[in-house]
Structures are given as C-alpha cells and as structure tokens.
Amino acid sequence: MMNDTFDLRLAESHIEVHKFRTGAIFAATVLALMLQAFVPVYFQKFAVLDLPLLVTIYFGLSRRNPSTGLLLGMVIGILQDSLSGPTVPLGLYGIAKTIVGYLASSIGARLDTEHPAARFALTIFFFVLHQGSITLTRRLLLAEPEAWFTMHLGIAASVNAAVAVFLFMMLDRLRRN
Amino acid sequence: MAGIPSRHRSVVLLAGVIVLQVVLLAVQIKRDSQGRLLRVWTVGAVSPFQRAGARGIGNIRGTWSHYFALQNTSRENEELKRENDALKLQVNQLHSKAAESDRLAALLNFRQSQREVPMVAARVIGTSADTASQTIYLDHGERDGIRRNMGVITPDGVVGKVIESYRDTAQVLLLTDKDSGVGAMLADSRIQSPVGGTGEPLLAMKYIPTDDTVNVGEHVVTSGMDRIFPRDLPVGTVTEIKTGRPFQQVRVRPAANLARLEEVIVLLTLRPLETKKEPVAKAADAEEKQVSGPAAAAEKP
Numbered sequence: 001m002m003n004d005t006f007d008l009r010l011a012e013s014h015i016e017v018h019k020f021r022t023g024a025i026f027a028a029t030v031l032a033l034m035l036q037a038f039v040p041v042y043f044q045k046f047a048v049l050d051l052p053l054l055v056t057i058y059f060g061l062s063r064r065n066p067s068t069g070l071l072l073g074m075v076i077g078i079l080q081d082s083l084s085g086p087t088v089p090l091g092l093y094g095i096a097k098t099i100v101g102y103l104a105s106s107i108g109a110r111l112d113t114e115h116p117a118a119r120f121a122l123t124i125f126f127f128v129l130h131q132g133s134i135t136l137t138r139r140l141l142l143a144e145p146e147a148w149f150t151m152h153l154g155i156a157a158s159v160n161a162a163v164a165v166f167l168f169m170m171l172d173r174l175r176r177n
Numbered sequence: 178m179a180g181i182p183s184r185h186r187s188v189v190l191l192a193g194v195i196v197l198q199v200v201l202l203a204v205q206i207k208r209d210s211q212g213r214l215l216r217v218w219t220v221g222a223v224s225p226f227q228r229a230g231a232r233g234i235g236n237i238r239g240t241w242s243h244y245f246a247l248q249n250t251s252r253e254n255e256e257l258k259r260e261n262d263a264l265k266l267q268v269n270q271l272h273s274k275a276a277e278s279d280r281l282a283a284l285l286n287f288r289q290s291q292r293e294v295p296m297v298a299a300r301v302i303g304t305s306a307d308t309a310s311q312t313i314y315l316d317h318g319e320r321d322g323i324r325r326n327m328g329v330i331t332p333d334g335v336v337g338k339v340i341e342s343y344r345d346t347a348q349v350l351l352l353t354d355k356d357s358g359v360g361a362m363l364a365d366s367r368i369q370s371p372v373g374g375t376g377e378p379l380l381a382m383k384y385i386p387t388d389d390t391v392n393v394g395e396h397v398v399t400s401g402m403d404r405i406f407p408r409d410l411p412v413g414t415v416t417e418i419k420t421g422r423p424f425q426q427v428r429v430r431p432a433a434n435l436a437r438l439e440e441v442i443v444l445l446t447l448r449p450l451e452t453k454k455e456p457v458a459k460a461a462d463a464e465e466k467q468v469s470g471p472a473a474a475a476e477k478p
Binding site: 033034036037038040041042044047048050052065066067070071074078079080081082083084088089090091092093094095098099102106137141142156 | 186187188190191194195198199201202203205206215216218219220223226227230231234301302303304305306307308310312313314436437438439
C-alpha cells in the first residue's frame with residue numbers, strides 16, 4: 001500500500017494521495033533550483049518566477065502529508081537561501097517555504113486541488129503568504145524595512161499562478177498510476 | 178514525538194522546524210557568518226551544471242533561431258531553401274562569434290591598457306536564486322586567485338565586488354543590490370559621494386549637498402576611496418536629480434549593462450589601486466567634452 005496510490009477519506013470527502021516515480025521529487029527540486037539560478041542570466045524576466053516555490057506547492061498539494069510537506073519546503077527553502085546573495089541569510093526562504101509546504105499539504109488533504117482554477121487561486125494565495133512570511137521575517141528578525149506589497153509582487157503572483165497551472169499539469173505526468 | 182497524539186505531530190514538527198531556522202538566523206546575525214559550509218556545498222553542486230549550460234547556450238541559441246528560420250520553408254524550393262538556411266545558420270554563427278570576439282577584444286584592450294592592475298576575465302554562469310538580492314556567479318574562483326572584496330568591472334564600467342569565492346566559482350554582488358556601494362565622484366566637478374544600489378536598475382548618489390551643482394548627463398566615475406576600484410573608472414551617468422535637504426537625490430544609470438552581463442573582468446588585488454587616466458577614462462572624458470552644456474547633457478538618454 002505504501003507504494004501505490006491510495007484513497008483517504010476525510011470529512012466525507014474523497015481525496016487521493018499521490019505517489020510519484022522514484023527520484024521524481026528530487027529531480028524536480030534540483031531542476032527548479034538550477035533553472036532559477038541559471039536562466040535569468042540570459043532571460044532576465046524569468047526571475048519573476050519562483051520555481052522552487054511552485055515545486056513546494058505542487059508536491060505539498062499532491063502528497064498531502066503535512067510532515068513531508070513542511071520538511072520538503074524547508075530543504076528547498078534552505079537550498080534556495082544558500083544559492084542566494086548575502087542579503088538572504090540561511091533560513092529566510094527556509095521558514096517561508098516550510099510554512100507553505102505545511103499549509104499546502106494540509107489544504108491538499110481537505111480539498112480537491114486538481115482543477116486548474118483551484119490550482120491558480122491556491123498558487124496566488126501561497127505566493128502572497130510566502131512573500132508575507134519573508135517580509136515578516138525581514139522586518140522582525142533582520143530589522144530590514146521591506147514593503148508588504150508592491151505592484152510588482154501582484155504581477156509576480158499572477159504570473160506564477162498562470163505558470164503553475166501548466167507546470168502542475170507537466171508534473172502530474174510524474175505520478176504513478 | 179512518541180507521547181504526542183498523531184494528529185498534533187505535524188504541528189509540533191512545524192513549530193520545531195521554524196524555531197530551528199529562527200535560531201539559525203539568529204546565529205548568523207550574531208556571528209556575522211553566512212553559513213559558508215552549506216553555501217560551498219550547494220554552489221559546488223550546482224556550478225558544474227551552470228558552467229556546462231553557459232558553454233552550450235550559444236549553440237542552443239543558434240539551433241533555436243535556425244529552427245524558426247526553417248518553419249516556413251516552402252516545399253517547391255526545398256533544396257534551395259535548405260542550402261539557403263544552411264548559409265543563414267553560418268551567417269548567424271559568424272555574427273554570434275563576431276559579437277563575442279568584439280566583447281573579448283574590448284576586454285583584451287582594456288586589460289592591455291591597465292597592465293599595472295592584475296586582472297582575470299571571467300564568464301557569467303549563473304545568477305541569484307531569489308529576486309531580492311542581485312548577484313551573479315562567475316566561472317572562475319579561488320584557484321584563479323579570486324578572493325572576497327575584489328572589484329569586478331567590464332570595459333564599460335563598474336559591475337560590483339566579489340562577496341564569496343569558492344574553488345572554481347565566485348559570487349559577485351552587483352552594484353544595483355541595495356547592500357552594494359562604490360566610492361565615486363562626479364567627473365566634472367570632482368565632488369565625491371558614494372554611489373549605492375537601490376534594488377532597482379538605477380543607482381543612488383547619496384550625499385551631494387543641495388548647494389552643489391549637478392547636471393543631468395554628467396558622468397560619475399570611481400574615486401578610489403573605497404580601496405577596491407582604481408580612480409576614474411566609469412560608474413554611470415546622472416539621469417535624475419531631485420532637490421532635498423540636506424542632500425540632493427541623484428539617480429545614476431550604471432555605465433555597465435548589469436542586466437545582460439556575459440563576460441566580466443575581476444581585479445585581482447586587495448591592495449588600494451591607483452591607476453592613470455587610460456583609455457576607459459579617456460573615452461568617458463571625450464564623451465563629456467562632446468556634451469558641453471547642461472542643455473545638451475539633458476538630451477542624453
């Protein structure tokens with residue numbers, strides 16, 4: 001049962017917990033981090049995307065195990081921190097993605113998140129939550145003045161959500177039948 | 178975890194993981210450390226792929242443009258078109274190589290004109306994994322003599338400084354990052370003021386008193402006071418001035434195109450640099466002379 005797709009009944013809803021092909025989560029995570037650190041050199045507007053965040057959200061929503069989700073979020077976040085500049089201490093993205101990973105897994109266990117519209121809305125929600133966590137951490141722990149919201153963030157949230165719809169469809173193919 | 182009800186375990190784990198990371202943050206701030214070990218591992222794991230990607234990107238670009246060139250090939254002229262496309266590809270490749278040669282020639286000329294300053298040319302292979310910090314990765318590191326706090330430039334102007342050096346890779350903080358800064362002065366009046374990043378494409382010249390005259394279009398060059406860059410390297414051009422008390426708000430457009438960096442030069446010295454006015458600075462001067470008055474200067478982009 002551990003290696004197969006199985007069903008979970010929660011609050012009278014019928015929710016599937018998805019398993020992925022061996023190494024799929026690892027490969028998707030590494031690829032997302034590498035693309036995030038490489039593509040903007042040649043295509044600067046690519047930096048508006050947060051691929052590690054989208055991967056965290058996707059596997060959180062699909063795996064639907066809060067413990068796994070938050071640990072995956074933490075690992076992705078800290079790796080992203082370590083590939084970033086000195087203005088990003090280790091833990092800044094780690095905390096934000098831990099929270100996102102936990103909530104995505106918890107929400108995924110209660111709602112059907114397979115519909116593109118649901119994925120679009122949830123990605124916007126998680127993007128805003130992620131940025132809110134980073135801003136809060138910067139303000140409270142690092143004493144850095146950081147704007148809560150800018151127009152750029154609003155646009156970035158929409159772009160990430162639109163990309164997430166297609167990216168999630170591609171990642172669906174990594175699931176085990 | 179054994180005594181905790183299973184439905185609360187994930188909440189306890191969440192709290193534990195967040196507290197752990199808050200402590201990690203606090204330790205880094207307290208000790209002013211950057212978690213170097215983990216960064217070395219991560220960068221070491223990622224940089225070979227970035228290096229390979231940077232090498233292959235030129236070929237991918239050529240193939241990609243060739244693919245589009247072939248999309249509308251007419252059947253009747255297939256043979257002729259094929260030959261034509263092959264020639265187009267060759268021309269594209271030659272153009273690409275010519276552009277690269279121009280850039281490398283500019284680097285070489287600059288290097289020859291600044292013989293007294295040890296330097297090494299490096300290729301940009303990666304960028305920061307987040308949008309908050311503006312950094313790039315180079316394909317040269319400690320093995321090539323690159324150390325922290327070394328200056329990074331292009332023949333066009335100042336780029337930033339090395340903030341971390343790994344075995345085969347170095348991380349550079351761009352001038353546009355809000356933590357970045359360079360000792361600078363106005364080329365005409367020689368008024369000195371540091372220029373810093375704002376996190377946006379334009380830089381800020383921070384401490385120009387309201388009484389001093391600054392003109393839009395005026396060139397900003399390095400002052401040498403930061404002991405990283407030699408004097409008179411181009412930093413940028415004044416594009417916007419707002420009055421303020423006690424200092425004017427002066428915005429500067431970087432001389433180097435920081436949005437599209439492919440090759441850079443690292444100044445391989447940590448000692449204070451003092452160089453003569455050589456071609457780069459002279460070029461800036463010649464340009465200044467052409468733009469003699471404030472009105473003419475204002476017309477410059």
